[in-house]
Amino acid sequence: MQASIAPSPDPSHPSPPLAAVSGLPAPRHxxxxxxxxxxxxxxxxxGQGLLLALCESVAGIHLPYQPLLFLFVVQAAFNIYTVARLRWHARRNTMPGDAELMVQxxxxxxxxxxILFYxxxxxxxxxxxxxxxxxxxxAILPWRLVALLAGYxxxxxSLLLLDYVPLHLHNPDNAVNYHLAGMWLNFVASAVMIAIFVARLSNVLRQRDAQxxxxRELLLREARVEALNDQAAAVAHEIxxxxxxxxVIAGELRGDAADAARGRTVIADYLPDLRTMEQQLDLCRSILARLREDHQTLAPQRVDAWVGPFVERWQLRHPQASLRAEVAPDAGPQAVDTARVAQILTIVLDNAARSQQDTADDTFRAPPLRLDIARDGDALLLRVTDHGSGIAPALRGQLGERPVASTLGGHGIGLYLAQSAARQLGGRLAWLDNPAGGTVTELRLPTGGAAGHSTFNRNAFQP
Known part of the structure; x- marks a missing residue:
């Protein structure tokens, strides 16, 4: 695939934190x-209320109802306070600390x-x-706090071994049976607590670790992109x-070729090529100037106002190719981050043009490339269609995830950067087979993310 180089990020916009880069919610365990x-x-x-209600009538155990009811009311009041704390954290998007869980x-x-005392x-x-x-x-606290709770x-x-209120049994001869039944209920309740709470909490922690x-993998990919950004800064300076x-040389040669006073010279035959060379050099200089622009000045633009000039600029890069763009009426008013969307589309269109040019010959002239922009629900869908050689299925799954070599001699760096820029917009690139031959590349962006801002890859430069 065709190589692409992106400029270094703006130092005034530091890289986002881990959770922000990943696009995933911060751990809320x-x-x-x-x-x-x-x-x-x-x-x-x-369960305690049910046991209190049935203990005397079913098991013949007399309990001190007044202190136990008081304890139940205190626990219920504390749990109501806990519900209020949960709502407080939800409103402020905060999380309880270890100290709060320790108090619980x-x-x-x-x-x-x-309760055991009575x-x-x-x-x-x-x-x-x-x-x-x-x-x-x-399962939820650091080991030091767990050690304190274990000591408590x-x-x-130990104190309950020394002082407590004995149980009053209507039939003391059944004490052993009552004790065994209580142990069985205790085992069932403990097993249910551990299975429901600890197992589900462990699953939450595993999900957090997976996130x-x-x-981390996304940050590693961004680190590779930043390395390319550093190289781009040096290239933009040196080139x-x-x-x-x-x-200067092309201008002098074009002047000599167009000078009628010199008569018919060999260089006159290359006058159209020299004009094209000057045009391409002007395009390169404009790209370098755009690389040096402050990305804050590149405000989002409407799709219908931006796509025309973009197609014209891309056509100058590839005069041998033809590109047709069509914007659906419902997609026209949508604002997009022109720098990053242009970067992604330029890389995709360059690869599509190269693939289509590779398959064209004297007997077959490929149809023009197509750029279709439409709304798809809450997403903005930009679809590039070519009639080139297509992408091998084994290669398609790796595109955009890492630099990979292609059959056209590229290394996949451009598509790697394009996928990275798409992810930062909240979208993704996908490659599909074109039923008429070739490839359909889809860029799907959320309508809110299409006009977002980024700290990486503000523009792309392709020599």
């Missing part, structure tokens, strides 16, 4: 953890200890309910003098 704790506390309160776990362990202390089969709480804490739970357990890995020299 602590907010998810707080929400899970809130729902789990409601479930436990429901401390309240739960304290409530469990108080229901048999360490003899209560639900005393091992400390373990699921610590398992949840280990151990202290509470971070994707973001100005040779171009000026060539322009």
């Amino acid at each position: 602590s907010l998810v953890s707080l929400r899970r704790l809130c729902w789990l506390r409601w479930a436990l309160l429901s 776990m401390l309240v739960d362990l304290s409530a469990l200890s108080a 229901t048999g202390g360490a003899t209560n089969p639900f005393v091992s309910f400390y373990l699921p709480g610590l398992a949840i804490a280990a 739970a151990l202290t509470c357990y 971070l890995n994707d973001a 100005g003098t040779p171009l000026a020299t060539l322009a």
Whole structure:
């Protein structure tokens, strides 16, 4: 594929942070953890209320209802406060810190200890309910805070060995059976808590790690692009003098060829070529001037106002090719970031023209290239159609993801930069087969991102 070089980024616009580059939301596992704790506390309160209501009638166990009801009300009030905190974080787009989660776990362990105190202390089969709480804490908190919670739970357990309110059984002979039944209920509740909370939280953490890995890969790709940007800055600086020299020589030769006083000379036969050479040199100088422009002055433009001049400039680059552009009425008013969209389309059209020229011969003249711009739902779709040699299926999946060599002698750097610029606009390039032969390249951009701003690849330069 045809090579492309992009200028270095504007130092006044630093690279975006990891989450912004990736396009993915920042990790919000602590907010998810707080929400899970809130729902789990409601479930436990429901279970505790059910046990309190059925314990005496079903199991024959008399409980101190007044202090237990007070503890349930306190837990419910605290959970209402937790719901308010969740809404507060949602409104401000913030996340709870480790200290807030630590307080949540401390309240739960304290409530469990108080309930156990009034229901048999360490003899209560639900005393091992400390373990699921610590398992949840280990999943959401740093190990130092988990160690503090473990020490606190151990202290509470030890105190419950020494002082507690004994359970009053209507039939003490069934104490062992009650204890075994309580252990079974404790195991079921613990297993459900661990399966629902810890497993789902672990899945959230795995998703976060996958997002971070994707973001790191994207940053690596951007680092490669920035390396090309650095090379482009040097090339743009160094190429100005040779171009000026060539322009002077071409101008002198064209003047000699057009001078009637010199009569018919050999160089006169090359007068059209010399004019084309001067035209191309002027185009190169204009490209270099555009590279040096401050990207802040390149405001988004309407598609219908921008596409005409763009086609004319591209046609000057490829006088042997023909390009027809068509803009759908609903796409015309859409504003686009002209610098980056022009960069992407220039790279795509250059490759399409080269592919189509490679297949043309004296017996077959390929149709003109087509650029169709239309709205597709909430996206702006720019489709380039050529009738060239097409793209091998094995190569198509690698285009834009890394520089790859093509059958036309290119290295895929241009398409790599184009895909990077498309991603920064929130879109993506895709390559499809043209049923009539050749390739259809689709650039799909969100209508909000098509006019966005970027810190990379403001323009592309293709020698």
